[in-house]
Amino acid sequence: MNRYRIPLGFTSFLLASTAFAGNPALAASCEGLTGLKLPDTTITMAQSEAAGAFTPPKSVAGTKPIPVAFCRVAGSIKPTSDSDIRFEVWLPQTRWTRRYESVGNGGFAGAIPLNAMVRPLIGGSAVAGTNDGHETPVNTQVEWALGHPEKIIDFGYRAVHLTAVISKLITSAFYGNKPKHSYFIGCSTGGREALTEAQRYPKDFDGIAAGDPGNQWTHQHSGDAANMKAFLASEAGYISSADVQKIGSAIIEQCDAIDGVKDGLVNDPRECQINLESLPLTPPQLKTYQALHDGPKTSSGKQIFPGMPFGSEAVGWSQYFSGPSFAEAHIKARRAIMANETFENLVYRDPKWDFMSFDSDKSPTDIEKTLGHVMDATDPNFTGFKAHGGKLISYHGWADSDITPFATLNYYTTVVAVQGRLAGKTTASAAKSPDGSALGKTQAFYRLFFVPGMGHCGGGPGPNQFGQTGGDGDADHDVVAALERWVEKNAAPKRIIATKYVDNDRSKAVEMTRPLCVYPEAAKYKGSGDTNDASNFICADPSAEK
Numbered sequence: 001m002n003r004y005r006i007p008l009g010f011t012s013f014l015l016a017s018t019a020f021a022g023n024p025a026l027a028a029s030c031e032g033l034t035g036l037k038l039p040d041t042t043i044t045m046a047q048s049e050a051a052g053a054f055t056p057p058k059s060v061a062g063t064k065p066i067p068v069a070f071c072r073v074a075g076s077i078k079p080t081s082d083s084d085i086r087f088e089v090w091l092p093q094t095r096w097t098r099r100y101e102s103v104g105n106g107g108f109a110g111a112i113p114l115n116a117m118v119r120p121l122i123g124g125s126a127v128a129g130t131n132d133g134h135e136t137p138v139n140t141q142v143e144w145a146l147g148h149p150e151k152i153i154d155f156g157y158r159a160v161h162l163t164a165v166i167s168k169l170i171t172s173a174f175y176g177n178k179p180k181h182s183y184f185i186g187c188s189t190g191g192r193e194a195l196t197e198a199q200r201y202p203k204d205f206d207g208i209a210a211g212d213p214g215n216q217w218t219h220q221h222s223g224d225a226a227n228m229k230a231f232l233a234s235e236a237g238y239i240s241s242a243d244v245q246k247i248g249s250a251i252i253e254q255c256d257a258i259d260g261v262k263d264g265l266v267n268d269p270r271e272c273q274i275n276l277e278s279l280p281l282t283p284p285q286l287k288t289y290q291a292l293h294d295g296p297k298t299s300s301g302k303q304i305f306p307g308m309p310f311g312s313e314a315v316g317w318s319q320y321f322s323g324p325s326f327a328e329a330h331i332k333a334r335r336a337i338m339a340n341e342t343f344e345n346l347v348y349r350d351p352k353w354d355f356m357s358f359d360s361d362k363s364p365t366d367i368e369k370t371l372g373h374v375m376d377a378t379d380p381n382f383t384g385f386k387a388h389g390g391k392l393i394s395y396h397g398w399a400d401s402d403i404t405p406f407a408t409l410n411y412y413t414t415v416v417a418v419q420g421r422l423a424g425k426t427t428a429s430a431a432k433s434p435d436g437s438a439l440g441k442t443q444a445f446y447r448l449f450f451v452p453g454m455g456h457c458g459g460g461p462g463p464n465q466f467g468q469t470g471g472d473g474d475a476d477h478d479v480v481a482a483l484e485r486w487v488e489k490n491a492a493p494k495r496i497i498a499t500k501y502v503d504n505d506r507s508k509a510v511e512m513t514r515p516l517c518v519y520p521e522a523a524k525y526k527g528s529g530d531t532n533d534a535s536n537f538i539c540a541d542p543s544a545e546k
């Protein structure tokens with residue numbers, strides 16, 4: 001039934017080849033993997049990299065030569081004649097933990113995320129990433145999609161799935177052993193990919209981390225267009241980068257102490273009661289602010305996408321909405337670019353389309369009809385993933401204005417409701433058991449952590465490092481390690497301690513630590529001791545106290 005299975009007889013070929021490999025621990029030589037015959041797949045490279053010999057070419061600041069020896073495999077998967085799903089899989093030469101990990105993409109993808117593969121590799125996992133089926137110089141472009149419907153499907157769900165299937169086969173061939181446990185780790189688009197996998201291909205991964213997920217993809221892009229249209233409706237109502245900083249400061253000033261700790265952080269933006277009239281805004285600017293805070297609606301008042309959280313302003317609005325100036329924001333604000341690229345290339349196929357022509361009664365339906373079945377990952381059931389025994393951790397920055405955290409909150413609420421309905425079908429005694437509640441049933445496989453003061457996948461004034469881009473392997477501080485512990489030892493994470501470094505630089509001193517708690521719990525100060533020390537906080541459900 002499955003074409004994506006290792007061909008019979010290949011194992012003996014691999015075993016024969018080990019005579020030349022000089023490494024009795026491995027089933028195949030690295031270079032020998034080029035001879036591997038896999039469905040729809042061409043292996044274009046398989047080469048051994050010595051410790052310290054390889055530095056990822058698309059380096060970000062701080063990228064260093066990789067200090068471990070590994071087998072670097074690259075290839076292309078072509079499930080359709082229009083497909084070219086490029087991937088790499090990196091296999092540690094020694095001390096493989098028998099874990100397999102796929103890492104996710106950002107934006108509209110278009111490159112293999114090599115940098116995200118480094119930490120899992122160093123940690124001993126076989127790790128893979130894909131370009132999602134297209135190459136682009138920047139991940140905000142979608143011109144590649146014009147006239148290529150199969151590439152849109154590759155981007156939507158096929159590339160990540162096939163990369164996992166093929167990369168696991170390569171991993172098994174190299175070691176002569178299947179991975180014991182498989183993981184997917186991603187944020188933003190990677191968060192959408194994560195939820196897509198759990199919903200569409202529930203057997204691909206045992207543990208999945210979905211950070212700041214863009215899983216309500218079509219609604220989110222409608223939201224982008226609507227927000228930009230409101231933001232740039234008039235020059236008088238435009239909120240500049242400088243204004244954004246002023247509003248941000250004013251809001252923190254009003255909200256900070258509500259959580260009991262004056263630390264520059266809003267623990268939960270839902271608790272803020274802001275007198276909007278008091279903000280340093282002119283009346284037309286206030287109208288703009290209110291539009292983004294409330295979130296876009298249709299003419300009949302139906303919510304298209306949730307609004308922006310209090311406390312997100314100074315963290316990201318400048319980049320996402322304000323741009324360098326009123327005139328330039330139309331083409332330089334990140335959400336303007338994403339909205340225009342999406343509707344121009346994927347929905348209306350009209351290069352002249354601009355978010356100013358967004359129709360709040362028609363455009364959301366147009367995008368959902370065209371792309372919802374490919375791009376959205378909003379199925380709340382998780383029946384297959386639960387049956388597989390999968391574990392899912394989601395996190396979202398409370399100060400994220402790229403993808404509002406209220407979208408994740410709404411989605412999680414629908415998942416809990418479904419688990420409640422499923423629980424209703426069980427026997428009365430099961431319903432009374434400790435995990436009988438809708439929330440308990442959900443938390444048995446899916447836990448959500450909000451991160452106060454964190455922007456989109458990182459950044460912001462709050463403790464924003466908890467291993468989401470690869471941590472120190474300590475499950476109490478590292479979300480990936482916490483997920484591995486949950487999957488492998490059935491120890492569900494109750495809290496994860498996040499760290500704020502000076503200048504958000506991990507090589508600098510620790511400024512603050514704070515527990516991230518399992519929603520609906522939140523960090524609560526014990527009332528004494530240093531508020532920069534996580535040990536002086538507990539996790540408690542605020543609604544239980546009211």
Ligand SMILES: [Ca+2]
Pocket residue numbers: 255256257258259260261262263264265266267
């Ligand atoms: Ca506070």
